[in-house]
Amino acid sequence: xRTRMLRRRGPRASGxxxxxxxxxxxxxxxxxxxxxxIYLLLEVGRSDNFTTNQRTEVLQNARIALxxxxxxxNNAGDGFWKSGAxxxxxxxxxxxxxxxxxDSQPDTLGAIVPGDGARTxxxxxxxxxxxxxxxTYSDPAFNxxxxxxxxxxxxxxxxxTIDQSNATTIFAADRLYVxxxxxxxxxxxxxxxxxxxxxxxxxxxxxxxxxxxASGTFSAITNAACRQIDWFVYYVDSTGTLRRRIFGAxxxxxxxxxxxxxxxxxxxxxxxxxxVENFQVQYIxxxxxLLDAIPTQTDWERIRLIRVTITVRSPEAxxxxxxxxxxxxTGVYFARNLANQERPPVT
Numbered sequence: 001x002r003t004r005m006l007r008r009r010g011p012r013a014s015g016x017x018x019x020x021x022x023x024x025x026x027x028x029x030x031x032x033x034x035x036x037x038i039y040l041l042l043e044v045g046r047s048d049n050f051t052t053n054q055r056t057e058v059l060q061n062a063r064i065a066l067x068x069x070x071x072x073x074n075n076a077g078d079g080f081w082k083s084g085a086x087x088x089x090x091x092x093x094x095x096x097x098x099x100x101x102x103d104s105q106p107d108t109l110g111a112i113v114p115g116d117g118a119r120t121x122x123x124x125x126x127x128x129x130x131x132x133x134x135x136t137y138s139d140p141a142f143n144x145x146x147x148x149x150x151x152x153x154x155x156x157x158x159x160x161t162i163d164q165s166n167a168t169t170i171f172a173a174d175r176l177y178v179x180x181x182x183x184x185x186x187x188x189x190x191x192x193x194x195x196x197x198x199x200x201x202x203x204x205x206x207x208x209x210x211x212x213x214a215s216g217t218f219s220a221i222t223n224a225a226c227r228q229i230d231w232f233v234y235y236v237d238s239t240g241t242l243r244r245r246i247f248g249a250x251x252x253x254x255x256x257x258x259x260x261x262x263x264x265x266x267x268x269x270x271x272x273x274x275x276v277e278n279f280q281v282q283y284i285x286x287x288x289x290l291l292d293a294i295p296t297q298t299d300w301e302r303i304r305l306i307r308v309t310i311t312v313r314s315p316e317a318x319x320x321x322x323x324x325x326x327x328x329x330t331g332v333y334f335a336r337n338l339a340n341q342e343r344p345p346v347t
Contacts, residue, residue, distance in 0.1 A: 055314070055325050055327065057314070058275070058312050058313070058314050058325060058327050059327055059329070061272070061273040061274060061312060062273055062310050062312050062327065062329045063329065064272060064273065065234075065242050065272040065273040065310060066308060066310065066329060066331040068234075068244055068272060069133075069234060069306075069308055069331070069333065070331060070333045072135035072137075072232050073112070073135060073306055073333035073334070073335055074333065074334065074335075074336060075135070075137045075337070076111040076112050076135040076136065076137055076335050076337060076338065077111030077112070077136075077137060077335065077337030077338045077340075078137040078138060078140075078337045079137060079138025079140075079227060079229075080111050080136055080137050080138055080178065080229060080337075081111075081180070081185055082110075082111055082301035082337075082338050082340075083108070083110075083298075083301050084108040084109050084110035084111065084136075084297070084300065084301070085108070085109050085178050085180075085184075085185040085186055085187045086106040086107070086108065086109075086184060086185065086186045086187065087106060087107040087108070087109050087186075087187050087209055088106060088107065088208075088209055088211060089102065089103070089104055089105060089106060089107060090102060090107065091107050091109075091207070091208075091209050092107045092109070092113065094208070095207060095233070095247075095267075096113060096115055096118070096132055096134055096233050096235075097115060097118040097119050097132050097235060098113075098115045098118055098132070099118065100297075107297075108297040108298075108300070109134075109136055109187050109231070110134075110136065110297065110300040110301060111135070111136055111137065111300075111301070111335070111337065111338055112133065112134070112135060112136075112300055112303050112306070112335055112338065113133065113134035113135075113136075113233075113300065114131070114132075114133055114281065114283060114293065114294050114300065114303075115131060115132030115133060115134075115235075116131055116281075116292055116293035116294075117129035117130070117131060117293075118130070118131060118132040118235070119131075119132060119235055119236055119237075121236050121237075121238065121240060121276075121277075121278075123240040123275065123276075123277050123313070124313075124324075126277050128277060128278040130235070130236045130276075130278060130279040130280070131279055131280050131281040132233065132234065132235045133233070133234050133281050133306070133308075134231065134232065134233040134234075135231070135232050135233075136229055136230070136231045136232075137229065137230055137337070138178075138227050138228065138229050138230070139227075139228040139229060139230050141228075142170065142227055142228035143170045143227075143228075147180075147225035147226060147227050148162050148163065148164060148170065148225065148226045148227070149162060149163035149164075149223070149224075149225060149226075150162050150163070150179060150199070150223075150224050150225065150226040151222065151223055151224070152218050152221060152222070153198060155212065155213060155214055155216060155218060155219065156212060156213070157200060157202040157212055158188070158200060158201040158202045158203070158210060158212050158216065158217060158218055159194065159198055159199070159200050159202075160179075160198065160199050160200070160201065160218070160226075161197055161198055162197055162198070162199060162226070163197075164197065165196045165197050166196065167193040167195065167196055167197055167198060167199050168193045168196065171190050171193050171199050171228075172190065172228075172251040173190055173191060173192055173193070173251065174189065174190065174205075174206070174248050174250045174251055174266070175189070175190050175228055175248040175251060176188070176189055176190075176228070176229050176230075176231055176247055176248045177189075177190055177201075177226050177227065177228050177229065178226070178227055178229050179201075179217075179218065179221060179224045179225075179226050180224055180225050180226070180227070181220070181221045181222065181223065181224040181225075182224075182225075183220075184220070186217050186218065186221070187209065187229070188201040188209065188210050188217050188218075189201065189205035189206070189207055189209060189210055189248065189266070191204070191205060191210070199226075201217060201218070203216075205266065206264065206265055206266025206267075207247065207266040207267070230246075230247075231246075231247040231248070232244055232245065232246055232247075233245040233247075234272075234279075235279075236276050236279045237269075240274065240275050240276050240277065241271050241272075241273070241274050241276065242271075242272045242273040242274075242276045242279060242310065243269045243270060243271055243272060244269070244270045244272050245267050245268070245269050245270075246267060246268045246269075246270060247266065247267045248266065248267070249267065249268045250264055250268075253268070273310065273312060274312075274315070275312055275313045275314065275315055275324075276310060276311070276312050277311045277312065277313055277326070278309070278310070278311040279308075279309075279310055279311075280292075280308070280309045281306055281307065281308050281309075282306070282307040282309075283303050283305070283306055283307075284303070284304055284305035284306075284307070285299070285302045285303060285304060286302045286304050286339075287302070290307075301338060302338075303335050303338055304334070304335055304338060304339055305332055305333065305334055305335065306332070306333050306335060307330065307331075307332045308330065308331050308332075308333070309328060309329070309330045310328070310329050310330075311326060311327070311328045312326070312327055312328075312329075313325065313326045313327075314326075
């Protein structure tokens with residue numbers, strides 16, 4: 001009886017045989033191939049997504065910068081003389097990185113101020129002489145869009161008397177103003193409002209453009225009109241960041257509840273676009289000529305179109321090529337106000 005039972009169990013035990021070594025190796029190999037294929041597909045997708053994100057970020061920053069330049073180019077010269085206004089000699093060199101000659105003559109702050117190759121920038125071994133460009137136009141929010149009549153009260157400290165009694169509400173310390181006698185307007189920085197009908201433009205301003213005395217900023221002015229102006233400069237700094245320099249913006253920051261940078265230098269440099277390898281500006285004059293540089297200040301008012309080209313790179317290298325992703329964007333903008341006829345002198 002016992003022997004018979006053992007014999008019956010024999011076939012059951014032999015029917016439990018598992019995988020052979022060969023079958024196990026084949027299974028593992030197939031599993032590895034499938035997993036590897038899936039991983040490669042995921043890695044390709046992840047790499048493509050990384051590249052797309054990098055390119056999108058690069059293009060977005062460049063487009064924001066071009067849109068800001070477009071806005072300022074379209075407004076340049078609005079309520080501002082095409083032929084510009086006077087600044088002290090070498091002021092543009094100090095504030096816009098230009099290399100104008102020291103001719104002891106006043107500089108001209110034009111509606112558009114070109115600076116060809118003014119700043120040399122090296123980013124990861126790539127060196128370019130990048131351009132600088134400035135735009136100036138009147139502030140439409142000043143005094144409801146109307147000029148303020150102004151006459152000198154004291155040249156000792158450049159105190160001016162205005163034809164209104166609300167100086168403290170329409171003027172702001174640190175802001176830029178153009179005082180225009182109809183012949184040769186001058187740019188000055190408001191320092192204070194000592195009375196309801198008086199404004200001071202005395203020396204010691206952050207931009208170092210106010211000059212007191214009989215041969216100073218307002219020496220040739222008797223009766224004039226005054227208005228507030230906005231002045232912006234675009235340049236690439238040493239880190240490859242395209243910045244928009246805003247002059248006289250301290251009051252705006254304070255009114256917005258923000259803290260101005262310390263030390264405050266009379267302007268604020270706002271970053272617009274990072275990893276900029278090149279920034280080039282070309283100019284189309286009223287004659288149709290396309291120029292990279294306009295060295296003569298009297299020719300700046302002949303600008304009609306500007307062509308801006310920005311080359312930007314991604315902060316990280318492409319995983320396929322090992323090189324940064326580079327994109328170049330170009331915009332052409334109309335300086336429409338410079339096409340208008342210069343207004344006649346005020347009499």
